[in-house]
Amino acid sequence: MTTPPQQPPFQPGGGGYVPPPGQPPYGQPPYGQPQPPYQQPGQPQGQPPFPQYGPGGPQGGQYQQPQPGQPPYGQPPYGQPQPPYQPQPQPGQYPQGQLQCRFCGGVPAVEATVRGHQGFIVLMRFLKLQGPFCKTCGTAATRDLTAKSMWQGWWGIASLIINPITMFLNLGTYSKFKNLPEPAPGAPGRPMDPGKPLFKRPVALGLLLPIVVIALLVTLANLTSEPSAAVGSCVYNKGTAAKPNVKVVDCTASEADYKVVGRIDGTANGDECARFEDSTVSYTDESRSKKYTLCLAPN
Ligand SMILES: [Zn+2]
Numbered sequence: 651m652t653t654p655p656q657q658p659p660f661q662p663g664g665g666g667y668v669p670p671p672g673q674p675p676y677g678q679p680p681y682g683q684p685q686p687p688y689q690q691p692g693q694p695q696g697q698p699p700f701p702q703y704g705p706g707g708p709q710g711g712q713y714q715q716p717q718p719g720q721p722p723y724g725q726p727p728y729g730q731p732q733p734p735y736q737p738q739p740q741p742g743q744y745p746q747g748q749l750q751c752r753f754c755g756g757v758p759a760v761e762a763t764v765r766g767h768q769g770f771i772v773l774m775r776f777l778k779l780q781g782p783f784c785k786t787c788g789t790a791a792t793r794d795l796t797a798k799s800m801w802q803g804w805w806g807i808a809s810l811i812i813n814p815i816t817m818f819l820n821l822g823t824y825s826k827f828k829n830l831p832e833p834a835p836g837a838p839g840r841p842m843d844p845g846k847p848l849f850k851r852p853v854a855l856g857l858l859l860p861i862v863v864i865a866l867l868v869t870l871a872n873l874t875s876e877p878s879a880a881v882g883s884c885v886y887n888k889g890t891a892a893k894p895n896v897k898v899v900d901c902t903a904s905e906a907d908y909k910v911v912g913r914i915d916g917t918a919n920g921d922e923c924a925r926f927e928d929s930t931v932s933y934t935d936e937s938r939s940k941k942y943t944l945c946l947a948p949n
Contacts, residue, residue, distance in 0.1 A: 751784035753791075756837030759784045760830055762823045766795030767816040768802040769809025776816075788827035790842035796820050797848060801856030810860060872940070884909050884949050885933070896933050901949060912945035919943060 749759040759782035766777030777798065779791045796817055803813035833841065848854055879885055879898050884906035889895030899906050912926035920932030923945035933944040 749782040751787050751833070751837065751839075751841070752780070752782055753787040754784060754833070754837045754839035754841040756784040756786070756833035756839075756841060758830055758833070760788070760826050762788060762826050764788070764791040764795050764823055765816050765819055766798045766803070767809060767813045768798060769804060769806035769813065771806050774806060774809055774812070783827060784833040784837070784841060785827050785830040786833055786841040786844055788830070789824070790844040792820050792824045792827065793845055793848055794842075797851060797853045800848070800853045801859065804856070804859045804863075879910050879913065879944055881910050881913055885944070885946065887933075894933055896944070906949050908946035909949040910944050911947045914943040914945070915940065917941065917943055920945075 748757055749761065750757055751759040762781040762783055764779045764781075764783075768775040768777065777795050779795060781788065783791060799813055799817050799820075803809055803816065845851075879896070883898050884901035884903070885896040885908050886899045886903070886905040887894050887896050887907060896908075901909065908931060911928045912923060914922050918934035918936040918941040920934055920943060922943055923929040923932040926945040926947075928947035929945035930948060931946040933946060935942055935944075
């Protein structure tokens with residue numbers, strides 16, 4: 651068993667090693683060893699030590715080797731200022747000092763920071779991608795990080811506040827990219843894929859998450875605070891006759907003044923209690939979303 655030799659990174663079209671016709675471009679034998687017979691591509695031995703190219707082969711441009719001076723996506727900028735990268739020296743192509751996209755090298759580009767937020771109950775993650783961005787890569791980065799925030803950004807108390815701010819900041823950043831002209835053709839790298847607009851993605855439903863959670867909490871609060879003053883239970887008036895405040899108590903308790911002989915949901919009209927013969931007092935409640943009337947008789 652031989653280990654593949656450390657090969658220099660393959661430069662698509664870079665002019666280094668040119669495979670002979672009919673020979674796979676990689677899977678070369680180790681240097682200094684006799685040439686083995688021709689290997690079929692796809693055999694486990696001789697697999698390239700670098701990522702597979704996508705459809706289209708090395709010339710198809712699916713896989714982009716990170717170019718010197720151009721950090722790959724998501725990597726922090728190198729500590730030292732890099733000179734503007736010129737793919738093929740073409741004097742006068744870019745005016746001196748013009749910002750180039752950090753991701754594809756395209757122009758025009760604008761300095762910007764795209765943000766995202768992820769909440770994990772107690773932990774949080776702040777995502778950040780620094781430019782300069784061309785219009786295409788900026789749009790792609792904003793959509794990507796905002797999409798993450800839309801459904802991963804809500805899961806924590808602090809996140810509930812931080813996340814809307816994060817997405818709001820991205821709105822401002824996005825307008826920068828919107829105002830930027832389309833990138834000039836011939837960028838040295840491949841721009842990011844902007845994908846679909848955010849509101850055509852299912853993750854946009856994540857924006858409803860906080861609304862759903864609040865609605866659930868309100869419903870729960872309503873349900874738990876609703877007095878279970880069913881017919882047959884007994885109540886005690888903690889308040890006054892003018893401003894009653896009834897509490898459900900056990901019928902054997904000394905303070906159990908009244909027994910509920912009728913309950914009418916959906917109305918807060920004491921006159922309706924006339925239909926209950928025993929009822930001498932009525933109690934109406936419309937403070938909650940569900941109003942109701944209790945028809946009471948002395949216990
Ligand atoms: Zn770009």
